[in-house]
Amino acid sequence: MTITEDTQHTGDGGWRERFDAMIAADERIEPRDDMPDDYRDTLVRQIAQHAHSEIIGMQPEANWITRAPSLKRKAVLLAKVQDEAGHGLYLYSAAETLGTSRAEMLDLLHEGRQKYSSIFNYPTLTWADVGVIGWLVDGAAITNQVPLCRCSYGPYARAMVRICKEESFHQRQGFEILHVLARGTPAQREMAQDAVNRWYWPSLMMFGPPDAESAHSDTSMAYGIKRFSNDELRQKFVDMIVPQAEALGLTLPDADLVWNERRGHYDFGEIDWSEFKQVLKGNGPCNRQRLERRRAAHADGAWVREAARAHAANRAARTREEATP
Numbered sequence: 555m556t557i558t559e560d561t562q563h564t565g566d567g568g569w570r571e572r573f574d575a576m577i578a579a580d581e582r583i584e585p586r587d588d589m590p591d592d593y594r595d596t597l598v599r600q601i602a603q604h605a606h607s608e609i610i611g612m613q614p615e616a617n618w619i620t621r622a623p624s625l626k627r628k629a630v631l632l633a634k635v636q637d638e639a640g641h642g643l644y645l646y647s648a649a650e651t652l653g654t655s656r657a658e659m660l661d662l663l664h665e666g667r668q669k670y671s672s673i674f675n676y677p678t679l680t681w682a683d684v685g686v687i688g689w690l691v692d693g694a695a696i697t698n699q700v701p702l703c704r705c706s707y708g709p710y711a712r713a714m715v716r717i718c719k720e721e722s723f724h725q726r727q728g729f730e731i732l733h734v735l736a737r738g739t740p741a742q743r744e745m746a747q748d749a750v751n752r753w754y755w756p757s758l759m760m761f762g763p764p765d766a767e768s769a770h771s772d773t774s775m776a777y778g779i780k781r782f783s784n785d786e787l788r789q790k791f792v793d794m795i796v797p798q799a800e801a802l803g804l805t806l807p808d809a810d811l812v813w814n815e816r817r818g819h820y821d822f823g824e825i826d827w828s829e830f831k832q833v834l835k836g837n838g839p840c841n842r843q844r845l846e847r848r849r850a851a852h853a854d855g856a857w858v859r860e861a862a863r864a865h866a867a868n869r870a871a872r873t874r875e876e877a878t879p
């Protein structure tokens with residue numbers, strides 16, 4: 555429910571106190587609850603961006619469906635790409651409960667006015683990239699998204715529970731692809747290492763700008779949307795992947811990666827934030843291609859939306875007819 559005219563005009567400031575008390579008590583806010591505009595806006599922005607990432611994320615992986623090295627790999631990859639479409643649907647539905655329609659969000663994506671994750675602007679050059687997307691990209695996504703299961707907004711939190719379960723499976727399948735390649739022929743091993751070299755730094759950028767430059771973190775943390783800062787999650791991710799890379803027998807391309815006994819964490823190298831900014835501006839290796847493909851897919855699907863609308867109208871007319879005595 556939007557903030558009603560009633561609450562605003564009668565001067566019933568009570569809704570704001572109720573909202574703040576619910577956030578302080580770590581209770582879930584539901585669509586029926588009154589909420590401040592900046593809470594709603596932050597959620598729509600983040601959930602829409604997240605949904606867009608899921609559906610744009612289908613492209614780099616789908617690139618390998620026809621070239622998967624075996625029937626089993628093809629079936630698994632198909633299922634994974636379909637999962638991403640499903641995640642998009644859960645997330646668009648969660649955002650719609652805040653009063654913004656899926657059609658509006660898609661328009662904003664297609665016009666370049668809403669973002670999707672920077673990571674999907676990099677190309678998938680070899681089969682090993684499919685493994686690395688599973689291991690590092692889904693690994694980063696899980697690190698970021700597990701805390702979102704405790705997000706203060708109920709529909710987003712509930713969508714995240716299911717998404718995280720599926721992402722865990724995705725991460726394992728990626729790890730397993732790399733495990734096989736890393737123990738394969740020298741050429742396969744080299745292919746796996748090359749993919750890790752290309753995706754390591756972009757995967758660290760997925761967590762967003764450093765805390766000091768993160769425009770939205772303070773609001774999101776205060777409202778219980780984000781539970782950890784960008785830098786905290788990035789650190790958690792690095793701490794997780796270092797032993798996993800060792801288990802794979804692959805090297806992370808970071809000369810500054812070293813265990814820091816005092817901090818109890820791995821130190822890691824300086825991220826090239828100018829690259830991140832360029833990708834966000836639309837100048838990454840695949841930005842143009844991703845958006846063009848998305849717009850084309852949307853246009854190709856116009857007849858489905860039209861047919862669905864006609865079907866819904868027919869059903870409604872039949873229901874009305876049946877109800878008429």
Ligand code: BYC
Nearest residue numbers: 604607608611670671672695759760761762768769770771
């Ligand atoms: N890429 O104030 P900040 C996946 C933007 S993929 C692009 O720190 P916030 C998947 C940010 O939107 C993962 N843009 O923002 C895996 C803001 O710009 P606007 C998708 C980025 O929101 C495999 C500006 O920079 N996951 O799931 O507090 C296959 C300032 O940033 C990025 C999610 O989206 C980036 N990497 O924190 C398929 C998780 N980072 O909006 C799919 C949900 C920052 O003012 N999202 N920006 O124009 C989040 O947790 C947060 O939105 C972020 C950023 C941590 C990403």
